[in-house]
Amino acid sequence: MIERTLFNSDHQAFADAFQRFVDKEIAPFHEAWEEQGYVDREVWRRAGANGFLCPSMPEAYGGAGADRLYSVVQMEALARGGFSGIGFGLHSEIVAPYILHYGTEAQKQKYLPLLASGEMVGAIAMSEPAAGSDLQGIKTTALAQPDGSYRLNGSKTFITNGWHADLVIVVAKTDPSAGAKGTTLLLVERGMPGFETGKRLKKLGLKAQDTSELFFNDVSVPAGNVLGGPDFLGRGFICLMEQLPWERLQIAIGAVAAAQAAIDWTVQYVKDRKAFGSTVAAFQNTRYTLAELQTEVQVARVFVDKCCELVNENRLDSATASMAKYWCSDLQCKVMDECVQLHGGYGYMWEYPIARAYADARVQRIYGGTNEIMKELISRHDGARRPLRAGRTGPVTCSGGVRCRLSPGAVVAGAGGHEERRHEAVGADVRAHRDAKPQ
Numbered sequence: 001m002i003e004r005t006l007f008n009s010d011h012q013a014f015a016d017a018f019q020r021f022v023d024k025e026i027a028p029f030h031e032a033w034e035e036q037g038y039v040d041r042e043v044w045r046r047a048g049a050n051g052f053l054c055p056s057m058p059e060a061y062g063g064a065g066a067d068r069l070y071s072v073v074q075m076e077a078l079a080r081g082g083f084s085g086i087g088f089g090l091h092s093e094i095v096a097p098y099i100l101h102y103g104t105e106a107q108k109q110k111y112l113p114l115l116a117s118g119e120m121v122g123a124i125a126m127s128e129p130a131a132g133s134d135l136q137g138i139k140t141t142a143l144a145q146p147d148g149s150y151r152l153n154g155s156k157t158f159i160t161n162g163w164h165a166d167l168v169i170v171v172a173k174t175d176p177s178a179g180a181k182g183t184t185l186l187l188v189e190r191g192m193p194g195f196e197t198g199k200r201l202k203k204l205g206l207k208a209q210d211t212s213e214l215f216f217n218d219v220s221v222p223a224g225n226v227l228g229g230p231d232f233l234g235r236g237f238i239c240l241m242e243q244l245p246w247e248r249l250q251i252a253i254g255a256v257a258a259a260q261a262a263i264d265w266t267v268q269y270v271k272d273r274k275a276f277g278s279t280v281a282a283f284q285n286t287r288y289t290l291a292e293l294q295t296e297v298q299v300a301r302v303f304v305d306k307c308c309e310l311v312n313e314n315r316l317d318s319a320t321a322s323m324a325k326y327w328c329s330d331l332q333c334k335v336m337d338e339c340v341q342l343h344g345g346y347g348y349m350w351e352y353p354i355a356r357a358y359a360d361a362r363v364q365r366i367y368g369g370t371n372e373i374m375k376e377l378i379s380r381h382d383g384a385r386r387p388l389r390a391g392r393t394g395p396v397t398c399s400g401g402v403r404c405r406l407s408p409g410a411v412v413a414g415a416g417g418h419e420e421r422r423h424e425a426v427g428a429d430v431r432a433h434r435d436a437k438p439q
Contacts, residue, residue: 001298006305007069014055014066015073021050022077030083030208034356037200038163038210039085041121047088048118054092057100061108062116067312068093068246072253079257082353084360085208087123087161089254091115094247095122098169098185102228102239107187111167123165125156125188125214126240132158132370135171135240136180142172142221150174150226152186152194152219158367162212163200166190170216171240174233183236185227194219205359244369245321249307251368252324255332255361256300262357263293266339269354273344286342293335300328319381326374329364336361 007015025046033039047053055070057063064070071093078086096115099107114120131137140154152172159165168188175182188195198213226233267290270280280286307324310316336358340347347354365371 002302004301004305006308007073011069011073014070015077017050018052018074018077021047021052022081022083026078026083026086027081030085033085033208035207037202037207039087039208041164043086044118044121044164046118048116053088053118054096054112054116056093057096057112057116061100061112062114063096063112069308069312072308075250075253076257079254080261082258082261082356082360083208084206084356085210087121087164087209089250090124090160091122093250094243095124095167095169097246098124098227098239098243099187101243102185102232104224104229106224107227111187115167120166121161121164122167122169123159123161124169124171125159125162126171127156127158129155129157132366135183135237138171138173138183140170140172140216141176142170142174142184142186144174145220148223150186150221150223152188152216152221154216155198156214156216158201159212159214160209162214163197163210165197168195168214169227170214171236178234180237181234183240184233185236185239186221187225187227188216188219188221189225192219192221204362205356206363207359241318245316245318246311248321248325248368248374249304249311249316251364252300252304252307252321252328255328255364256297256304258357258361259293259297259300259328259332259335262335262339262354263290263297265354266290266342269343269346280342289338289342293338296331297335300331304328317381319378322369322374322377325368326365326371326378329361330371332361332364 025043029040029043044053051064052074054062055064055066055074056068057065059065071089074092075089078084078088092115096112099111099115103111111120115122126135126138128138128140130139138154140152140156142150142152145151150172152170154172156162156170159168162168166189170186170188172184172186173182174184190197194217196215196217198215201211201213203209203211223230227239228235232239267281270286270290273280304324307316307320310320336354339354340358343352343354346352347358349355369377
């Protein structure tokens, strides 16, 4: 096996400490949490007290100022153990970074220390009953009111940490007529009148994860709760696109760790299990199947480790993250299926970790953008995007509302085309020049 070089001795020491926390505070209770449909709130507080929430946030905001590899260590440990009910990754490495990167100083000071301590649990509300991967199709609105507040109406579904959440980043349209350019992110707190948490959703897997529906009925959101303040009105879609590569890589990280754990469980099982007078491991088909799976997981591990290096250097691009997300989650499902088969009938029993892992794996190909969407994004990066109409090489109007000049031979994506592209921006930050459309 190729020796991993991603982590240093400090990362390993942190991994050892977190594993002790998992063994004491999570492993003995996770099965009961699966039965009740959510993890106990106390585990969040204990994780915060031990410094295991938001480690990559600056110390000034309650974090440890660590690099993102410390969170990778946690993601791998939880995936390896099959502890899919723990939503630390989304809380620490999706919700908190949105506030850090885009929030006002007042928002950072108010929310990040509470997230780091576990006093608040964070969630992000993108998906709607009629809009999953199509973020431009969301219907939730937040309309400006004479007093400067925003009236929020709509519903969200499939929200991880939704039932426990004290703070939700809500994706809403502040200008419904402007398409993606009318999307804004709002900070909505538990207890705001009109904000209700719906039922916990019963799922195929992730049974201890408190996935919920959220409802917003004339919620008055103060102007100060627009993420980033007035300068970020209408820039929510851009923020989402900038953060999605890291979110998608997190799915790949968990996929590879879970796949390796499944192989390890299965190797031990086939060594112990006997059939037709010998161990199941003695059969050529068993050995060849496991050899093939281990080879593919090793390849995935090397690729994902490289992606982790890139994200730690802020150099991970959207297409590469999409490759990691789709290929590793596909591989995870393949590994789980083959390992269940090698377990025989016992692989179908919930008391065996492979059965839980099989159920947990299936959603990996769906959330964070379906794997079909990942392939679409990769194809655009490779030059297979829909070209401009004949003779239309520019100018274009971009999401920042200014005119741009496309480089010779450049193309503009169709609906949902918010990914990286090569064109010249005139007079504004290039981040405001995505989602370009021909005039």
